[in-house]
Amino acid sequence: MKTVIVGAVAGGMSAATRLRRLDPTAQIVVFERGEHVSYANCGLPYHVGGVIADRGSLLLHTPDSLRARFDLDVRVRAEVVAVDRARQVVLVREVAGGAEYEERYDRLVLSPGAAPFVPDLPGIERAMTLRSVTDADRFTALLAERQPRTAVVVGGGFIGLETAENLHLRGLAVSLVELDRQVLAPLDPEMVAAVHTELRRHGVALHLGTALTKVLPDAVELADGRLLAADLVVLAIGVRPEVGLARAAGLTIGPRGGIAVDDTMRTSDRHIYAVGDAVEKTDRLSGETALIPLANTANRQGRLVADAIAGRPVHLDGRLGTAIVQIFDLTVAVTGWNEKRLRAAGRTYQAIHTHPASHAGYYPGAEPMSLKLLFDPGNGRILGAQAVGGAGVDKRIDVLATAMRAGLTADELADLELAYAPAFSSAKDPVNMLGYIVDNLLTDAQRTVQWHELDAAVTAGATLIDVRTAAEHAAGHIPGSLNLPLDELRARMDELPAGDLIVYCQVGQRGHTATALLNGLNRRAANLDGGYRTWHAAT
Ligand code: FAD
Numbered sequence: 001m002k003t004v005i006v007g008a009v010a011g012g013m014s015a016a017t018r019l020r021r022l023d024p025t026a027q028i029v030v031f032e033r034g035e036h037v038s039y040a041n042c043g044l045p046y047h048v049g050g051v052i053a054d055r056g057s058l059l060l061h062t063p064d065s066l067r068a069r070f071d072l073d074v075r076v077r078a079e080v081v082a083v084d085r086a087r088q089v090v091l092v093r094e095v096a097g098g099a100e101y102e103e104r105y106d107r108l109v110l111s112p113g114a115a116p117f118v119p120d121l122p123g124i125e126r127a128m129t130l131r132s133v134t135d136a137d138r139f140t141a142l143l144a145e146r147q148p149r150t151a152v153v154v155g156g157g158f159i160g161l162e163t164a165e166n167l168h169l170r171g172l173a174v175s176l177v178e179l180d181r182q183v184l185a186p187l188d189p190e191m192v193a194a195v196h197t198e199l200r201r202h203g204v205a206l207h208l209g210t211a212l213t214k215v216l217p218d219a220v221e222l223a224d225g226r227l228l229a230a231d232l233v234v235l236a237i238g239v240r241p242e243v244g245l246a247r248a249a250g251l252t253i254g255p256r257g258g259i260a261v262d263d264t265m266r267t268s269d270r271h272i273y274a275v276g277d278a279v280e281k282t283d284r285l286s287g288e289t290a291l292i293p294l295a296n297t298a299n300r301q302g303r304l305v306a307d308a309i310a311g312r313p314v315h316l317d318g319r320l321g322t323a324i325v326q327i328f329d330l331t332v333a334v335t336g337w338n339e340k341r342l343r344a345a346g347r348t349y350q351a352i353h354t355h356p357a358s359h360a361g362y363y364p365g366a367e368p369m370s371l372k373l374l375f376d377p378g379n380g381r382i383l384g385a386q387a388v389g390g391a392g393v394d395k396r397i398d399v400l401a402t403a404m405r406a407g408l409t410a411d412e413l414a415d416l417e418l419a420y421a422p423a424f425s426s427a428k429d430p431v432n433m434l435g436y437i438v439d440n441l442l443t444d445a446q447r448t449v450q451w452h453e454l455d456a457a458v459t460a461g462a463t464l465i466d467v468r469t470a471a472e473h474a475a476g477h478i479p480g481s482l483n484l485p486l487d488e489l490r491a492r493m494d495e496l497p498a499g500d501l502i503v504y505c506q507v508g509q510r511g512h513t514a515t516a517l518l519n520g521l522n523r524r525a526a527n528l529d530g531g532y533r534t535w536h537a538a539t
Contacts, residue, residue, distance in 0.1 A: 049166025
């Protein structure tokens, strides 16, 4: 059996090496049009920034090392330009010289990845993109030779932010342009506020809600007419699946523009499989197709496709889109759907915001974080989570992603037995706390109000009660609120106005106790979810 693989990075090399482990005699030929194979593209921004100084550490293998260890026939600077499905051959063109030849296959695996999207704008040829080691080399050469002082990064997604941070580390004055009103679309607005603050704190100038219209020799022009100095222009406005080869071969392309595959990664041709950024996956929550250009899924699919070719039963589960990014001193991580998407899709959901510490407050070094959980109050299904903060953000999102994958309900988070000692967590881990809050909401029927519902509730006649201390109230409060500290609440009940009450504290915990007390005394009270901190971040 001869397997030909197109693309020698994440998905392609996972497939090739797994296939070798499963079948010592299989003939495996891998074509890569670039110069490098099996490299760590996720590390590229950090090489540009000098954090990963050793370029060689990004190159995990060479064709020679792959031949020696795995008996793989890896051919670089060799582009597959056509697939003749009837004859089961690919047409290969050597990048140097253009010589062409055919290669026969029994099974073909496409892992061509995705290409950065480049809009057709005046002067766009000067803009750089970051996808390959060759691209990173272009950056480092330009930084060394021309010593640029200003950079404009267009696009506030994961790669745009990582590139902005790393150019800042190289001493450039960096501006970030983003069409949306916020960076990092997977975050809801109240969660992204800390990211904006962090970027500005490090001197990255944010230009939100505007678009690039023109690239000039030493500047860029924006849709709002502003000109930004730009010795260097970086485009990071998303990627498009590389489907040219598949489309020309007549393979089915899915509704989102990726190669359509079944849950064994087989395309519409039974001899051809496809994996990685080029293919459409299934969204775990909706069952609809989705483009999820992330390394975990590309690697997982690469392994599974080898299993499928070797005749093992395989099945790729729906994906959650779990992702994480470092932005200076902040960590941001997400899994599943955000509130914007749930609302737009008309799904029933409830949101919870908390602001725990990474570990017990009495042990030195605890770092704050904000967590948001979205769940379906009808069946308890966890729909998504977001975390922004310092240490421990990664752990909490990974636990929540695991819980979602395992089908745990939101209240079952309270039951998770998570490792605890003061240096690592709290006896009630932040993930457990989310479960406790869900339990409060579902079983004690405690009502919460979200930050964006506050104005309407007050207009309808509710009174806002700040149950923090007088000093906290004086340091900043929601306009129009009465200050009645929690510990004085019982004694001063007669000061409360008639009608509905909305209680708030700093993060929602004292507010919960106050709400329970007031409800117990037959007052209609609701707690402001996430407290003053969430409201303040959002407004
Ligand atoms: P790729 O790894 O892109 O490999 C495709 C290869 O196919 C390319 O080398 C290309 O040259 C080759 N090719 C294409 N067409 C042909 C052809 N016709 N003939 C021969 N060769 C061809 N993901 C994360 O989860 N976390 C991160 O932190 C993260 N950071 C990233 C940072 C950067 C700068 C980039 C660019 C990506 C990052 N990703 C990250 C995404 C991750 O790298 C991709 O999801 C993953 O590499 C996809 O694997 P793939 O095999 O589908 O495509």
